[in-house]
Amino acid sequence: MNRIDATFSNLSRAGEKALVAYVTAGDPSPDLTVNAVTALVAGGADLVELGLPFSDPLADGPVIQRASQRALTAGFRTSEIFTMIERARRQVAVPLMVMSYYNPLMQYGIRLFCRDLSRAGGDGLLIPDLPYEEEGELREEAEAHGLRLTAFVAPTTTPARLEHLKDLEGGFVYCVSVTGVTGTDQTISKRVRDVIRWIKEETLLPVVIGFGVSRPKHVAEVGTFADGAVVGSAFVRILETASGESQLAVPDEATIVKELTQMARELKEGFTMSF
Amino acid sequence: MSDKEITREPLIDLPDDRGRYRGFGGRYVPETVMPALEELEAEYRAARTDPSFQKELTHYLTEYVGRPNPLYLASGLSATLGDVRVYLKREDLNHTGAHKINNTLGQAMLARRMGKTRVIAETGAGQHGVATATTAALFGLDCTIYMGEEDMRRQALNVVRMELLGAEVVEVTSGTGTLKDATNEALREWVTRVADTHYVIGSVVGPHPYPLMVRDFQRVIGDEARRQILEKEGRLPDALVACVGGGSNAMGLFYPFLSDAGVRMIGVEAAGHGLETGAHAASLHSGRPGVLHGALSYLLQDDDGQVTPAYSISAGLDYPGVGPEHAAFMQGGRAEYVAVTDAEAVGGVKLLNRTEGILPALETAHAVAYLDKLMPTLTPGAVIVLCLSGRGDKDVESITAFESEGGTANESH
Numbered sequence: 001m002n003r004i005d006a007t008f009s010n011l012s013r014a015g016e017k018a019l020v021a022y023v024t025a026g027d028p029s030p031d032l033t034v035n036a037v038t039a040l041v042a043g044g045a046d047l048v049e050l051g052l053p054f055s056d057p058l059a060d061g062p063v064i065q066r067a068s069q070r071a072l073t074a075g076f077r078t079s080e081i082f083t084m085i086e087r088a089r090r091q092v093a094v095p096l097m098v099m100s101y102y103n104p105l106m107q108y109g110i111r112l113f114c115r116d117l118s119r120a121g122g123d124g125l126l127i128p129d130l131p132y133e134e135e136g137e138l139r140e141e142a143e144a145h146g147l148r149l150t151a152f153v154a155p156t157t158t159p160a161r162l163e164h165l166k167d168l169e170g171g172f173v174y175c176v177s178v179t180g181v182t183g184t185d186q187t188i189s190k191r192v193r194d195v196i197r198w199i200k201e202e203t204l205l206p207v208v209i210g211f212g213v214s215r216p217k218h219v220a221e222v223g224t225f226a227d228g229a230v231v232g233s234a235f236v237r238i239l240e241t242a243s244g245e246s247q248l249a250v251p252d253e254a255t256i257v258k259e260l261t262q263m264a265r266e267l268k269e270g271f272t273m274s275f
Numbered sequence: 276m277s278d279k280e281i282t283r284e285p286l287i288d289l290p291d292d293r294g295r296y297r298g299f300g301g302r303y304v305p306e307t308v309m310p311a312l313e314e315l316e317a318e319y320r321a322a323r324t325d326p327s328f329q330k331e332l333t334h335y336l337t338e339y340v341g342r343p344n345p346l347y348l349a350s351g352l353s354a355t356l357g358d359v360r361v362y363l364k365r366e367d368l369n370h371t372g373a374h375k376i377n378n379t380l381g382q383a384m385l386a387r388r389m390g391k392t393r394v395i396a397e398t399g400a401g402q403h404g405v406a407t408a409t410t411a412a413l414f415g416l417d418c419t420i421y422m423g424e425e426d427m428r429r430q431a432l433n434v435v436r437m438e439l440l441g442a443e444v445v446e447v448t449s450g451t452g453t454l455k456d457a458t459n460e461a462l463r464e465w466v467t468r469v470a471d472t473h474y475v476i477g478s479v480v481g482p483h484p485y486p487l488m489v490r491d492f493q494r495v496i497g498d499e500a501r502r503q504i505l506e507k508e509g510r511l512p513d514a515l516v517a518c519v520g521g522g523s524n525a526m527g528l529f530y531p532f533l534s535d536a537g538v539r540m541i542g543v544e545a546a547g548h549g550l551e552t553g554a555h556a557a558s559l560h561s562g563r564p565g566v567l568h569g570a571l572s573y574l575l576q577d578d579d580g581q582v583t584p585a586y587s588i589s590a591g592l593d594y595p596g597v598g599p600e601h602a603a604f605m606q607g608g609r610a611e612y613v614a615v616t617d618a619e620a621v622g623g624v625k626l627l628n629r630t631e632g633i634l635p636a637l638e639t640a641h642a643v644a645y646l647d648k649l650m651p652t653l654t655p656g657a658v659i660v661l662c663l664s665g666r667g668d669k670d671v672e673s674i675t676a677f678e679s680e681g682g683t684a685n686e687s688h
Contacts (some may be wrong), residue, residue, distance in 0.1 A: 054457065054581065054583045056450070056456075056567060056582050057304045057459075058568075059463075059466070061463075064448055072581060100565045102303050103565050103567065103580040103582075104579060104580040106565065106566060106580070107565060107578070107580030110581070129304055129305060129569070131304065131305075131306055131574075134301055134302060147674050152305065152306040154305070154306045154307035154309075156308075156309075156310045156469055156470075157306060157309075157310060158313075176305070228283060229295065269447070
């Protein structure tokens with residue numbers, strides 16, 4: 001069984017929600033990325049996404065844009081993602097996924113990428129610039145290699161665009177909250193809840209919420225209507241302090257690792273807070 | 276791209292239902308904007324066959340833009356080149372000084388039809404930004420323009436024009452601070468505000484239906500030129516020449532001649548400091564298929580698929596991608612794509628000034644500069660139609676800077 005499916009099924013049995021943690025691979029270095037994965041899992045992350053940097057990350061905000069740029073400036077190459085996953089896999093049992101854009105995968109070769117990700121111990125992919133109409137070849141290859149390709153849904157998604165979810169055999173659905181579910185605009189929060197209800201009419205797969213989730217109280221709210229939350233920028237900001245780009249003094253690696261674990265723990269505990 | 280993606284449908288029938296041009300094109304965008312693209316496509320297809328929309332568009336093209344513009348026989352330029360008759364399609368005489376307004380007018384009318392109250396756009400040289408801000412003012416739409424910091428410096432005059440028109444110009448500092456980054460930023464902004472905002476893409480690039488829609492709004496160039504050349508010469512031209520960044524003025528000129536097999540189509544890309552230096556913007560000439568800004572087309576990129584910065588003295592050609600339909604034209608052998616350098620382009624500016632008293636945009640000057648190289652491939656008495664896509668007032672400072680930095684215009688005449 002794919003690790004993603006097993007993880008969600010275990011969580012559901014235990015009555016728990018999933019904390020999905022994101023960090024950008026190679027920011028600030030491959031070694032620290034691997035240590036970050038371990039630290040996040042130690043704090044309670046249930047799944048980890050590694051961002052494979054792309055020069056033009058149009059679905060990402062400024063924090064992750066900067067992280068991608070730092071990783072590329074430091075000389076990141078696509079093939080390194082597999083080494084990082086292989087190393088992380090020796091230390092953690094949680095599902096490991098790659099989040100990227102279509103072009104780096106296309107240039108590596110779709111089949112080759114899926115093969116190498118699977119061999120390295122990866123479990124799935126998230127490609128936000130690949131709507132379901134365009135995903136044919138990647139879905140085929142991912143499935144052939146035992147990987148899950150995540151389906152994206154947005155608050156703007158129309159019911160007709162959810163019908164394809166019926167055909168999904170595993171993995172999870174990633175629901176994007178445009179301006180942050182807990183933003184001041186309550187109508188957006190309401191729209192996200194509506195969309196999740198529609199999703200649940202199409203599929204039994206778990207649904208996680210991402211974009212704009214960065215605090216335990218956000219997690220607490222998400223937990224009332226979804227199966228998990230994706231947190232990215234909050235972790236990437238901690239790693240950013242290692243680059244010396246922020247105003248603060250550059251902390252040592254042990255401090256960063258400790259902060260990541262602590263942040264993951266607080267967020268995971270957020271699910272048990274009353275909202 | 277894999278072989279199974281390359282198809283062989285007649286070029287005239289493209290794109291297919293999925294927005295594909297023999298495998299190129301498509302829609303590689305976040306789910307958030309997919310519903311907006313579907314709405315746009317449905318609305319555009321309705322407007323395309325709606326007589327009242329077309330009538331109003333024609334009204335504004337005539338009364339506001341100043342169409343039809345002349346197809347001018349450039350005798351002085353022709354005499355300098357040799358036994359050839361070069362006709363200039365005078366898009367520089369349009370209101371706002373370039374072909375860009377043909378498209379922004381149509382898209383602003385569509386935005387209004389969809390009930391959107393705000394338009395956003397990316398701009399490189401500032402011509403598309405000015406054209407968008409102009410039509411936004413005309414129809415009372417709010418307008419925000421995204422422009423790279425480097426381009427804002429190079430095209431300061433156009434920034435002032437946009438602000439005078441009531442648009443907000445947002446400086447983009449991410450990435451290389453040029454057109455590609457401005458496009459990323461405009462797409463990001465659109466993701467957060469699709470409900471009230473229409474994104475006016477300025478070239479035949481981006482996700483379907485943009486390449487189709489922009490081509491349709493720009494084909495007025497070729498439709499007029501074809502009619503005018505038949506009136507003046509009694510025959511079709513031997514060749515069409517236009518500069519290619521994203522490729523909208525070229526596609527606008529080429530498309531109506533697509534079925535005229537004897538008419539050569541030549542797209543001129545920017546070779547910057549020279550193709551061999553790597554500092555250029557010749558995506559068709561030197562790139563390979565890849566996905567950027569929602570479409571699969573030729574792209575300047577490294578081995579890992581990271582987009583490499585384009586370079587050209589001309590901000591409007593300084594783009595690492597190109598329209599997917601041009602990729603299909605190239606692969607199908609229907610159009611030829613060549614490249615000329617900064618120095619040659621500056622030479623083109625001077626040539627047209629001296630022989631015709633016309634100051635072309637640096638973008639356009641790439642097409643002018645190629646004429647000399649084209650000559651040996653033509654039969655005596657050949658007839659050429661060149662798209663004079665924009666005027667060059669905005670570039671005077673860039674040319675001065677080029678020369679003060681020790682650059683020498685490459686003038687063959």
